[in-house]
Amino acid sequence: MRSTGLPARSTDLSEWLTGAYASLPRRTTVEVDGRLSSVRSWGDPEAPTVLLVHGNQAHAGWWDHLGPRLVTGRHVVAFDLFGHGDSAWLPSYSWDAWAEQVKSIAASYGAKRVVGHSLGGSLALTAAARFGAPFERLVLLDTPLRGTRRTARAPASLAPPRPGPYPLLERARERFRLVPPSPRDPHPLILEHLFRESVHRVEGGWGWKRDPVVLARQGEAPGLRELVDAPGEVVLVRSGLGLVRDDVMELVRDAGGELFAEVVVEDAGHHVILDSPRRVLSVLLDVL
Template structure:
Protein backbone atom coordinates (compact mmCIF):
# COMPACT_ATOMS: atom_id res chain seq x y z
CA UNK A 1 0.00 0.00 0.00
CA UNK A 2 1.33 3.45 -0.87
CA UNK A 3 2.18 5.49 2.20
CA UNK A 4 1.38 8.80 0.45
CA UNK A 5 3.74 10.85 2.60
CA UNK A 6 2.40 14.39 2.69
CA UNK A 7 4.31 17.41 1.49
CA UNK A 8 4.30 18.72 5.08
CA UNK A 9 6.70 15.97 6.14
CA UNK A 10 10.30 17.18 6.56
CA UNK A 11 12.98 15.93 4.24
CA UNK A 12 14.57 13.61 6.83
CA UNK A 13 11.24 11.81 7.27
CA UNK A 14 10.56 11.57 3.55
CA UNK A 15 14.03 10.18 2.91
CA UNK A 16 13.70 7.64 5.72
CA UNK A 17 10.38 6.15 4.63
CA UNK A 18 11.60 6.13 1.02
CA UNK A 19 14.33 3.71 2.14
CA UNK A 20 12.48 0.49 1.47
CA UNK A 21 13.18 -2.47 3.73
CA UNK A 22 13.38 -6.15 2.87
CA UNK A 23 10.14 -7.94 3.73
CA UNK A 24 10.16 -11.55 4.87
CA UNK A 25 8.54 -13.93 7.33
CA UNK A 26 9.27 -16.91 9.55
CA UNK A 27 6.96 -19.49 11.14
CA UNK A 28 6.97 -19.56 14.95
CA UNK A 29 4.79 -22.02 16.88
CA UNK A 30 2.58 -22.48 13.83
CA UNK A 31 2.07 -18.78 13.05
CA UNK A 32 3.57 -16.80 10.19
CA UNK A 33 5.49 -13.82 11.62
CA UNK A 34 6.18 -10.97 9.20
CA UNK A 35 9.19 -8.73 9.58
CA UNK A 36 11.14 -6.08 7.71
CA UNK A 37 14.91 -5.46 7.67
CA UNK A 38 17.40 -2.74 6.83
CA UNK A 39 21.19 -3.01 6.66
CA UNK A 40 23.56 -5.88 5.98
CA UNK A 41 22.82 -9.39 7.27
CA UNK A 42 25.24 -10.42 9.97
CA UNK A 43 25.80 -6.88 11.24
CA UNK A 44 25.16 -6.27 14.95
CA UNK A 45 21.42 -6.40 15.55
CA UNK A 46 19.02 -3.60 16.41
CA UNK A 47 15.60 -5.10 17.12
CA UNK A 48 12.56 -2.80 17.12
CA UNK A 49 9.35 -4.01 18.75
CA UNK A 50 6.08 -2.11 18.38
CA UNK A 51 3.34 -1.55 20.96
CA UNK A 52 -0.09 -3.09 21.31
CA UNK A 53 -2.45 -2.66 18.31
CA UNK A 54 0.50 -1.28 16.28
CA UNK A 55 2.85 -2.85 13.72
CA UNK A 56 6.40 -2.81 12.35
CA UNK A 57 5.68 0.26 10.21
CA UNK A 58 5.89 2.43 13.32
CA UNK A 59 9.67 2.19 12.91
CA UNK A 60 9.92 3.00 9.17
CA UNK A 61 11.11 6.56 9.82
CA UNK A 62 13.59 5.50 12.53
CA UNK A 63 15.18 2.25 11.31
CA UNK A 64 17.05 3.56 8.22
CA UNK A 65 19.18 5.86 10.39
CA UNK A 66 21.02 2.79 11.70
CA UNK A 67 21.21 0.65 8.56
CA UNK A 68 24.79 1.66 7.82
CA UNK A 69 26.21 -0.06 10.91
CA UNK A 70 23.43 -2.36 12.11
CA UNK A 71 21.14 -5.10 10.91
CA UNK A 72 17.88 -3.38 11.85
CA UNK A 73 14.81 -5.57 12.20
CA UNK A 74 11.20 -4.67 12.99
CA UNK A 75 8.63 -7.45 13.31
CA UNK A 76 4.87 -7.67 13.46
CA UNK A 77 4.10 -9.56 16.65
CA UNK A 78 1.47 -12.27 16.18
CA UNK A 79 -1.98 -10.71 16.29
CA UNK A 80 -0.62 -7.54 14.71
CA UNK A 81 0.22 -6.14 11.30
CA UNK A 82 0.76 -8.75 8.61
CA UNK A 83 1.46 -11.62 11.03
CA UNK A 84 -0.99 -14.41 11.80
CA UNK A 85 -3.40 -14.33 14.71
CA UNK A 86 -3.39 -16.90 17.53
CA UNK A 87 -6.11 -18.25 19.80
CA UNK A 88 -4.31 -16.58 22.72
CA UNK A 89 -1.10 -14.66 23.32
CA UNK A 90 1.68 -14.65 25.90
CA UNK A 91 4.82 -12.63 26.33
CA UNK A 92 6.79 -15.89 26.21
CA UNK A 93 5.42 -16.61 22.73
CA UNK A 94 6.14 -13.09 21.54
CA UNK A 95 9.68 -13.39 22.95
CA UNK A 96 10.14 -16.58 20.93
CA UNK A 97 8.98 -14.66 17.85
CA UNK A 98 11.56 -11.92 18.46
CA UNK A 99 14.29 -14.51 18.86
CA UNK A 100 13.27 -16.46 15.75
CA UNK A 101 13.07 -13.30 13.66
CA UNK A 102 16.48 -12.14 14.89
CA UNK A 103 17.97 -15.47 13.85
CA UNK A 104 16.20 -15.59 10.49
CA UNK A 105 17.21 -12.01 9.69
CA UNK A 106 20.84 -12.65 10.76
CA UNK A 107 20.63 -9.98 13.44
CA UNK A 108 21.30 -12.12 16.48
CA UNK A 109 24.81 -10.98 17.38
CA UNK A 110 25.34 -8.10 19.84
CA UNK A 111 21.64 -7.17 19.69
CA UNK A 112 20.07 -4.09 21.19
CA UNK A 113 16.28 -4.14 21.57
CA UNK A 114 14.08 -1.04 21.56
CA UNK A 115 10.49 -1.70 22.58
CA UNK A 116 7.61 0.77 22.68
CA UNK A 117 4.80 0.22 25.19
CA UNK A 118 3.85 -3.49 25.03
CA UNK A 119 7.02 -3.98 22.98
CA UNK A 120 9.03 -3.04 26.05
CA UNK A 121 7.40 -5.83 28.05
CA UNK A 122 8.17 -8.22 25.19
CA UNK A 123 11.74 -6.94 25.33
CA UNK A 124 12.01 -7.63 29.05
CA UNK A 125 10.65 -11.14 28.60
CA UNK A 126 13.08 -11.72 25.71
CA UNK A 127 16.02 -10.52 27.80
CA UNK A 128 15.02 -12.99 30.54
CA UNK A 129 14.56 -15.94 28.19
CA UNK A 130 17.55 -15.13 25.97
CA UNK A 131 20.10 -13.07 27.93
CA UNK A 132 22.82 -13.84 25.39
CA UNK A 133 20.72 -12.21 22.64
CA UNK A 134 19.47 -9.10 24.43
CA UNK A 135 22.09 -7.42 26.56
CA UNK A 136 20.90 -3.83 26.00
CA UNK A 137 17.27 -2.84 26.31
CA UNK A 138 15.48 0.47 25.68
CA UNK A 139 11.95 0.74 27.08
CA UNK A 140 9.92 3.49 25.42
CA UNK A 141 7.02 4.53 27.65
CA UNK A 142 6.37 0.92 28.65
CA UNK A 143 3.87 0.46 31.45
CA UNK A 144 5.75 -1.97 33.65
CA UNK A 145 3.33 -3.71 36.00
CA UNK A 146 3.63 -5.65 39.22
CA UNK A 147 1.04 -8.17 40.45
CA UNK A 148 -1.02 -5.57 42.31
CA UNK A 149 -1.23 -3.30 39.25
CA UNK A 150 -2.21 -6.25 37.04
CA UNK A 151 -4.99 -7.26 39.43
CA UNK A 152 -6.35 -3.71 39.35
CA UNK A 153 -6.39 -3.63 35.55
CA UNK A 154 -8.08 -7.03 35.32
CA UNK A 155 -10.80 -5.91 37.74
CA UNK A 156 -11.49 -2.95 35.47
CA UNK A 157 -11.96 -5.09 32.34
CA UNK A 158 -15.52 -5.49 31.03
CA UNK A 159 -17.03 -8.91 31.75
CA UNK A 160 -16.53 -11.20 28.78
CA UNK A 161 -13.59 -9.21 27.45
CA UNK A 162 -13.47 -7.16 24.25
CA UNK A 163 -15.08 -8.61 21.09
CA UNK A 164 -12.33 -9.84 18.77
CA UNK A 165 -14.25 -9.15 15.56
CA UNK A 166 -13.06 -5.91 14.00
CA UNK A 167 -15.44 -3.25 12.78
CA UNK A 168 -15.45 -2.87 9.00
CA UNK A 169 -15.53 0.36 7.01
CA UNK A 170 -16.79 0.85 3.46
CA UNK A 171 -13.61 2.55 2.20
CA UNK A 172 -10.01 3.21 3.08
CA UNK A 173 -10.78 6.88 3.66
CA UNK A 174 -13.60 5.98 6.04
CA UNK A 175 -11.27 3.77 8.06
CA UNK A 176 -8.50 6.37 8.18
CA UNK A 177 -11.00 8.95 9.43
CA UNK A 178 -11.51 6.74 12.50
CA UNK A 179 -7.83 6.11 13.24
CA UNK A 180 -7.04 7.11 16.83
CA UNK A 181 -4.05 6.69 19.11
CA UNK A 182 -4.84 5.33 22.59
CA UNK A 183 -4.14 7.19 24.75
CA UNK A 184 -4.41 10.08 22.30
CA UNK A 185 -1.84 12.88 22.43
CA UNK A 186 -0.44 15.38 19.99
CA UNK A 187 1.64 13.51 17.38
CA UNK A 188 3.29 14.50 14.13
CA UNK A 189 0.50 14.39 11.55
CA UNK A 190 2.71 12.99 8.81
CA UNK A 191 4.05 10.22 11.06
CA UNK A 192 0.57 9.34 12.29
CA UNK A 193 -0.72 9.23 8.71
CA UNK A 194 2.14 6.96 7.66
CA UNK A 195 1.37 4.33 10.29
CA UNK A 196 -2.41 4.69 9.86
CA UNK A 197 -2.22 3.67 6.21
CA UNK A 198 -0.43 0.47 7.19
CA UNK A 199 -2.90 -0.30 9.98
CA UNK A 200 -5.82 -1.37 7.78
CA UNK A 201 -6.46 -4.17 5.33
CA UNK A 202 -9.28 -4.94 2.92
CA UNK A 203 -11.18 -8.22 3.12
CA UNK A 204 -14.53 -9.49 1.80
CA UNK A 205 -16.46 -7.31 4.26
CA UNK A 206 -14.61 -4.04 3.67
CA UNK A 207 -11.70 -2.33 5.41
CA UNK A 208 -10.69 -3.33 8.94
CA UNK A 209 -7.87 -2.82 11.41
CA UNK A 210 -5.12 -5.42 11.16
CA UNK A 211 -4.73 -6.18 14.87
CA UNK A 212 -6.56 -8.86 16.86
CA UNK A 213 -8.64 -7.03 19.48
CA UNK A 214 -8.10 -9.94 21.87
CA UNK A 215 -4.30 -9.74 21.89
CA UNK A 216 -4.14 -8.77 25.59
CA UNK A 217 -7.01 -10.87 26.97
CA UNK A 218 -4.87 -13.62 28.47
CA UNK A 219 -1.66 -11.80 29.36
CA UNK A 220 -0.61 -12.94 32.82
CA UNK A 221 3.12 -13.59 32.43
CA UNK A 222 4.17 -9.99 32.99
CA UNK A 223 7.87 -9.74 33.88
CA UNK A 224 8.80 -7.46 36.79
CA UNK A 225 12.26 -6.50 35.59
CA UNK A 226 15.02 -7.53 33.16
CA UNK A 227 18.04 -9.59 34.29
CA UNK A 228 20.45 -7.79 36.58
CA UNK A 229 23.18 -7.81 33.92
CA UNK A 230 21.01 -6.08 31.30
CA UNK A 231 22.00 -2.55 30.31
CA UNK A 232 18.70 -0.70 30.61
CA UNK A 233 17.41 2.63 29.33
CA UNK A 234 13.94 3.91 30.24
CA UNK A 235 12.49 6.61 28.00
CA UNK A 236 9.13 8.08 28.95
CA UNK A 237 6.92 11.03 28.16
CA UNK A 238 6.07 13.74 30.64
CA UNK A 239 2.41 12.94 29.94
CA UNK A 240 2.88 9.24 29.19
CA UNK A 241 1.76 6.16 31.11
CA UNK A 242 4.96 5.51 33.05
CA UNK A 243 5.05 6.40 36.75
CA UNK A 244 7.91 6.79 39.21
CA UNK A 245 6.80 3.54 40.86
CA UNK A 246 7.10 1.68 37.56
CA UNK A 247 10.58 3.08 36.99
CA UNK A 248 11.59 1.91 40.47
CA UNK A 249 10.26 -1.59 39.71
CA UNK A 250 12.10 -2.03 36.45
CA UNK A 251 15.40 -0.41 37.43
CA UNK A 252 15.86 -2.10 40.80
CA UNK A 253 18.48 -4.81 41.23
CA UNK A 254 20.45 -3.93 38.10
CA UNK A 255 24.23 -4.34 38.13
CA UNK A 256 24.63 -0.96 36.42
CA UNK A 257 22.44 2.12 36.93
CA UNK A 258 19.75 2.54 34.30
CA UNK A 259 19.58 5.51 31.95
CA UNK A 260 16.26 7.29 32.60
CA UNK A 261 15.15 10.01 30.19
CA UNK A 262 11.92 11.99 30.39
CA UNK A 263 10.76 13.80 27.25
CA UNK A 264 9.12 17.12 28.20
CA UNK A 265 5.71 17.58 26.63
CA UNK A 266 5.57 14.04 25.22
CA UNK A 267 2.74 11.60 25.73
CA UNK A 268 2.76 7.85 25.25
CA UNK A 269 3.45 7.49 21.53
CA UNK A 270 6.98 8.86 21.49
CA UNK A 271 7.99 7.32 18.11
CA UNK A 272 5.27 9.45 16.48
CA UNK A 273 5.62 12.49 18.73
CA UNK A 274 9.34 13.06 19.25
CA UNK A 275 11.17 10.62 16.95
CA UNK A 276 14.31 12.75 16.61
CA UNK A 277 14.72 12.97 20.39
CA UNK A 278 14.16 9.22 20.64
CA UNK A 279 16.82 8.63 17.99
CA UNK A 280 19.24 10.77 20.00
CA UNK A 281 18.79 8.38 22.93
CA UNK A 282 19.17 5.34 20.70
CA UNK A 283 22.34 6.91 19.28
CA UNK A 284 23.80 7.14 22.78
CA UNK A 285 22.82 3.57 23.63
CA UNK A 286 24.37 2.18 20.45
CA UNK A 287 27.52 4.25 20.87
CA UNK A 288 28.08 2.92 24.39
CA UNK A 289 27.12 -0.60 23.37
CA UNK A 290 29.56 -0.58 20.44
CA UNK A 291 32.40 0.64 22.61
CA UNK A 292 31.67 -1.96 25.27
CA UNK A 293 31.56 -4.95 22.95
CA UNK A 294 34.34 -3.76 20.66
CA UNK A 295 32.31 -2.85 17.56
CA UNK A 296 34.05 0.41 16.82
CA UNK A 297 32.53 3.90 17.07
CA UNK A 298 28.89 2.76 16.43
Protein backbone atom coordinates in the same frame (compact mmCIF):
# COMPACT_ATOMS: atom_id res chain seq x y z
CA MET B 1 28.46 14.51 13.59
CA ARG B 2 26.72 11.10 13.59
CA SER B 3 25.75 9.70 10.23
CA THR B 4 22.21 8.35 9.82
CA GLY B 5 22.72 6.62 6.47
CA LEU B 6 20.43 9.15 4.71
CA PRO B 7 21.07 12.58 3.19
CA ALA B 8 21.72 15.44 5.61
CA ARG B 9 18.72 16.09 7.81
CA SER B 10 16.40 18.97 7.08
CA THR B 11 15.26 21.08 9.99
CA ASP B 12 11.75 20.69 8.57
CA LEU B 13 10.07 17.60 10.01
CA SER B 14 8.00 17.06 6.86
CA GLU B 15 11.14 16.72 4.75
CA TRP B 16 12.80 14.59 7.42
CA LEU B 17 9.89 12.17 7.47
CA THR B 18 9.50 12.11 3.69
CA GLY B 19 13.17 11.19 3.34
CA ALA B 20 12.86 8.38 5.85
CA TYR B 21 9.66 6.93 4.40
CA ALA B 22 11.25 6.97 0.92
CA SER B 23 13.87 4.48 2.17
CA LEU B 24 11.68 1.40 1.79
CA PRO B 25 12.49 -1.66 3.91
CA ARG B 26 13.21 -5.12 2.60
CA ARG B 27 10.33 -7.44 3.44
CA THR B 28 10.37 -11.13 4.24
CA THR B 29 8.86 -13.67 6.61
CA VAL B 30 10.38 -15.82 9.34
CA GLU B 31 8.73 -18.99 10.62
CA VAL B 32 8.29 -19.24 14.38
CA ASP B 33 6.70 -22.43 15.73
CA GLY B 34 5.10 -23.09 12.37
CA ARG B 35 3.59 -19.59 12.08
CA LEU B 36 4.84 -16.82 9.82
CA SER B 37 6.14 -13.55 11.23
CA SER B 38 6.27 -10.57 8.87
CA VAL B 39 9.69 -8.88 8.97
CA ARG B 40 11.09 -5.68 7.49
CA SER B 41 14.71 -4.56 7.57
CA TRP B 42 17.13 -1.83 6.57
CA GLY B 43 20.90 -1.65 6.22
CA ASP B 44 23.70 -4.15 5.71
CA PRO B 45 22.66 -7.69 6.73
CA GLU B 46 26.30 -8.38 7.62
CA ALA B 47 26.36 -5.61 10.22
CA PRO B 48 25.34 -6.20 13.87
CA THR B 49 21.55 -6.38 14.11
CA VAL B 50 19.31 -4.17 16.24
CA LEU B 51 15.78 -5.53 16.73
CA LEU B 52 12.80 -3.16 17.05
CA VAL B 53 9.63 -4.41 18.78
CA HIS B 54 6.38 -2.46 18.46
CA GLY B 55 3.68 -1.94 21.05
CA ASN B 56 0.12 -3.10 21.64
CA GLN B 57 -2.27 -2.84 18.64
CA ALA B 58 0.57 -1.45 16.53
CA HIS B 59 2.81 -3.03 13.85
CA ALA B 60 6.35 -2.87 12.48
CA GLY B 61 5.43 0.15 10.34
CA TRP B 62 5.61 2.27 13.49
CA TRP B 63 9.39 2.10 13.04
CA ASP B 64 9.50 3.09 9.35
CA HIS B 65 10.62 6.67 10.05
CA LEU B 66 13.38 5.55 12.45
CA GLY B 67 14.67 2.26 11.00
CA PRO B 68 16.41 3.75 7.95
CA ARG B 69 18.07 6.43 10.08
CA LEU B 70 19.72 3.88 12.38
CA VAL B 71 21.51 1.89 9.68
CA THR B 72 25.05 3.28 9.82
CA GLY B 73 27.05 0.36 11.19
CA ARG B 74 23.86 -1.56 11.94
CA HIS B 75 21.38 -3.96 10.40
CA VAL B 76 17.94 -2.84 11.62
CA VAL B 77 15.09 -5.35 11.83
CA ALA B 78 11.45 -4.83 12.83
CA PHE B 79 8.65 -7.38 12.81
CA ASP B 80 4.94 -7.73 13.45
CA LEU B 81 3.96 -9.51 16.64
CA PHE B 82 1.52 -12.37 16.16
CA GLY B 83 -1.99 -10.99 15.73
CA HIS B 84 -0.66 -7.66 14.46
CA GLY B 85 0.17 -6.33 11.01
CA ASP B 86 0.92 -9.06 8.48
CA SER B 87 2.00 -11.77 10.93
CA ALA B 88 -0.11 -14.85 11.62
CA TRP B 89 -3.16 -14.74 13.87
CA LEU B 90 -3.31 -17.30 16.68
CA PRO B 91 -6.24 -18.97 18.46
CA SER B 92 -5.15 -17.14 21.62
CA TYR B 93 -2.32 -14.88 22.79
CA SER B 94 -0.07 -14.73 25.83
CA TRP B 95 2.89 -12.77 27.14
CA ASP B 96 5.03 -15.89 26.99
CA ALA B 97 4.13 -16.77 23.38
CA TRP B 98 4.96 -13.26 22.22
CA ALA B 99 8.18 -13.24 24.26
CA GLU B 100 9.19 -16.52 22.63
CA GLN B 101 8.51 -14.89 19.25
CA VAL B 102 10.81 -11.99 20.18
CA LYS B 103 13.51 -14.43 21.28
CA SER B 104 13.18 -16.51 18.11
CA ILE B 105 13.28 -13.54 15.71
CA ALA B 106 16.28 -12.10 17.57
CA ALA B 107 18.06 -15.45 17.33
CA SER B 108 17.30 -15.69 13.60
CA TYR B 109 19.20 -12.45 13.01
CA GLY B 110 21.75 -12.69 15.82
CA ALA B 111 20.35 -9.53 17.44
CA LYS B 112 21.94 -8.74 20.79
CA ARG B 113 20.47 -5.25 21.18
CA VAL B 114 16.71 -4.74 21.27
CA VAL B 115 14.53 -1.64 21.35
CA GLY B 116 10.94 -2.06 22.50
CA HIS B 117 8.12 0.44 22.79
CA SER B 118 5.47 -0.16 25.47
CA LEU B 119 4.30 -3.79 25.13
CA GLY B 120 7.32 -4.45 22.91
CA GLY B 121 9.66 -3.44 25.72
CA SER B 122 7.83 -5.68 28.18
CA LEU B 123 8.08 -8.63 25.80
CA ALA B 124 11.79 -8.08 25.16
CA LEU B 125 12.37 -7.96 28.92
CA THR B 126 10.31 -11.14 29.37
CA ALA B 127 12.31 -12.87 26.63
CA ALA B 128 15.54 -12.00 28.44
CA ALA B 129 14.52 -12.58 32.07
CA ARG B 130 12.19 -15.59 31.74
CA PHE B 131 13.47 -17.31 28.61
CA GLY B 132 17.17 -16.52 28.67
CA ALA B 133 17.43 -14.49 25.47
CA PRO B 134 21.09 -13.36 25.52
CA PHE B 135 20.52 -9.65 24.94
CA GLU B 136 23.43 -7.32 25.66
CA ARG B 137 21.29 -4.21 25.90
CA LEU B 138 17.56 -3.51 26.12
CA VAL B 139 16.16 -0.07 25.39
CA LEU B 140 12.66 0.29 26.85
CA LEU B 141 10.66 3.19 25.40
CA ASP B 142 7.97 4.30 27.86
CA THR B 143 7.45 0.70 28.95
CA PRO B 144 5.30 0.47 32.10
CA LEU B 145 6.19 -2.64 34.10
CA ARG B 146 4.11 -4.01 36.97
CA GLY B 147 4.35 -1.47 39.76
CA THR B 148 5.76 1.35 37.63
CA ARG B 149 2.64 2.56 35.79
CA ARG B 150 1.58 6.13 36.38
CA THR B 151 -2.02 5.33 37.32
CA ALA B 152 -3.27 8.89 36.95
CA ARG B 153 -2.25 8.86 33.31
CA ALA B 154 -3.24 5.31 32.45
CA PRO B 155 -5.70 5.20 29.56
CA ALA B 156 -9.33 4.99 30.61
CA SER B 157 -9.91 2.36 27.93
CA LEU B 158 -7.75 0.35 25.58
CA ALA B 159 -10.72 -0.38 23.33
CA PRO B 160 -9.65 0.04 19.69
CA PRO B 161 -11.93 1.06 16.84
CA ARG B 162 -14.41 -1.65 15.88
CA PRO B 163 -12.84 -4.27 13.59
CA GLY B 164 -14.96 -3.35 10.56
CA PRO B 165 -15.46 -3.92 7.78
CA TYR B 166 -15.74 -0.31 6.65
CA PRO B 167 -17.25 0.00 3.17
CA LEU B 168 -15.09 3.03 2.35
CA LEU B 169 -11.44 3.69 3.17
CA GLU B 170 -12.35 7.16 4.40
CA ARG B 171 -14.71 5.65 6.99
CA ALA B 172 -11.82 3.65 8.39
CA ARG B 173 -9.60 6.73 8.39
CA GLU B 174 -12.19 8.62 10.42
CA ARG B 175 -12.10 5.85 13.04
CA PHE B 176 -8.31 5.59 13.22
CA ARG B 177 -6.89 6.83 16.52
CA LEU B 178 -4.02 6.32 18.92
CA VAL B 179 -4.67 4.57 22.23
CA PRO B 180 -3.94 6.23 24.60
CA PRO B 181 -4.28 9.62 22.90
CA SER B 182 -1.13 11.71 22.48
CA PRO B 183 -0.94 15.01 24.40
CA ARG B 184 -0.11 16.61 21.06
CA ASP B 185 -0.95 15.30 17.62
CA PRO B 186 1.94 13.57 15.86
CA HIS B 187 2.89 14.92 12.44
CA PRO B 188 0.17 14.27 9.81
CA LEU B 189 2.66 12.33 7.65
CA ILE B 190 3.23 9.91 10.53
CA LEU B 191 -0.47 9.41 11.15
CA GLU B 192 -1.22 8.88 7.45
CA HIS B 193 1.62 6.36 7.14
CA LEU B 194 0.45 4.45 10.21
CA PHE B 195 -3.11 4.40 8.94
CA ARG B 196 -2.11 3.09 5.51
CA GLU B 197 -0.02 0.35 7.14
CA SER B 198 -2.87 -0.55 9.52
CA VAL B 199 -5.62 -1.42 7.04
CA HIS B 200 -6.19 -4.05 4.38
CA ARG B 201 -8.98 -5.09 2.09
CA VAL B 202 -11.45 -7.57 3.53
CA GLU B 203 -14.79 -8.87 2.39
CA GLY B 204 -17.16 -5.93 2.50
CA GLY B 205 -14.52 -3.19 2.40
CA TRP B 206 -11.61 -2.40 4.72
CA GLY B 207 -10.51 -3.83 8.06
CA TRP B 208 -7.69 -3.42 10.56
CA LYS B 209 -4.56 -5.58 10.41
CA ARG B 210 -5.10 -6.62 14.02
CA ASP B 211 -6.78 -9.58 15.62
CA PRO B 212 -9.33 -8.27 18.19
CA VAL B 213 -8.49 -11.27 20.37
CA VAL B 214 -5.05 -9.80 21.24
CA LEU B 215 -6.70 -7.72 23.98
CA ALA B 216 -7.63 -10.95 25.78
CA ARG B 217 -3.99 -11.99 26.15
CA GLN B 218 -3.11 -14.40 28.93
CA GLY B 219 -0.35 -14.36 31.50
CA GLU B 220 1.36 -11.76 33.63
CA ALA B 221 3.29 -8.71 32.49
CA PRO B 222 6.90 -8.43 33.71
CA GLY B 223 7.74 -6.34 36.73
CA LEU B 224 10.78 -5.00 38.50
CA ARG B 225 11.92 -8.53 39.35
CA GLU B 226 12.36 -9.33 35.67
CA LEU B 227 14.24 -6.09 35.16
CA VAL B 228 16.63 -7.01 37.95
CA ASP B 229 17.04 -10.56 36.61
CA ALA B 230 17.56 -9.61 32.97
CA PRO B 231 21.07 -10.21 31.65
CA GLY B 232 22.81 -7.27 30.04
CA GLU B 233 22.16 -3.57 30.36
CA VAL B 234 18.78 -1.84 30.45
CA VAL B 235 18.16 1.70 29.22
CA LEU B 236 14.82 3.25 30.15
CA VAL B 237 13.56 6.06 27.94
CA ARG B 238 10.68 7.62 29.83
CA SER B 239 8.18 10.08 28.37
CA GLY B 240 7.52 13.10 30.55
CA LEU B 241 3.80 12.78 29.78
CA GLY B 242 3.81 9.00 29.41
CA LEU B 243 2.73 5.99 31.45
CA VAL B 244 5.86 5.37 33.57
CA ARG B 245 6.20 6.86 37.05
CA ASP B 246 8.72 9.65 37.62
CA ASP B 247 10.33 7.76 40.51
CA VAL B 248 11.02 4.59 38.52
CA MET B 249 14.78 4.80 39.20
CA GLU B 250 14.12 4.65 42.96
CA LEU B 251 11.75 1.70 42.45
CA VAL B 252 14.43 -0.15 40.49
CA ARG B 253 17.06 0.46 43.17
CA ASP B 254 14.67 -0.60 45.93
CA ALA B 255 14.19 -3.88 44.03
CA GLY B 256 17.94 -4.42 43.97
CA GLY B 257 18.54 -3.41 40.36
CA GLU B 258 20.32 -0.70 38.45
CA LEU B 259 19.61 0.85 35.07
CA PHE B 260 22.42 1.46 32.61
CA ALA B 261 20.79 4.81 31.89
CA GLU B 262 17.51 6.71 32.18
CA VAL B 263 16.55 9.30 29.60
CA VAL B 264 13.48 11.53 29.89
CA VAL B 265 11.77 13.00 26.82
CA GLU B 266 9.91 15.74 28.60
CA ASP B 267 7.35 16.89 26.03
CA ALA B 268 6.27 13.47 24.74
CA GLY B 269 3.36 11.23 25.59
CA HIS B 270 3.29 7.45 25.69
CA HIS B 271 3.80 7.18 21.91
CA VAL B 272 7.21 8.80 22.19
CA ILE B 273 8.46 7.49 18.83
CA LEU B 274 5.62 9.41 17.18
CA ASP B 275 5.54 12.50 19.39
CA SER B 276 9.30 13.22 19.37
CA PRO B 277 10.87 11.14 16.60
CA ARG B 278 14.07 13.14 16.17
CA ARG B 279 14.70 13.24 19.90
CA VAL B 280 14.18 9.46 20.11
CA LEU B 281 16.53 8.95 17.16
CA SER B 282 19.21 10.99 18.91
CA VAL B 283 18.81 8.90 22.06
CA LEU B 284 18.98 5.62 20.16
CA LEU B 285 22.08 6.68 18.26
CA ASP B 286 23.69 7.43 21.63
CA VAL B 287 22.78 4.23 23.45
CA LEU B 288 22.86 1.51 20.77
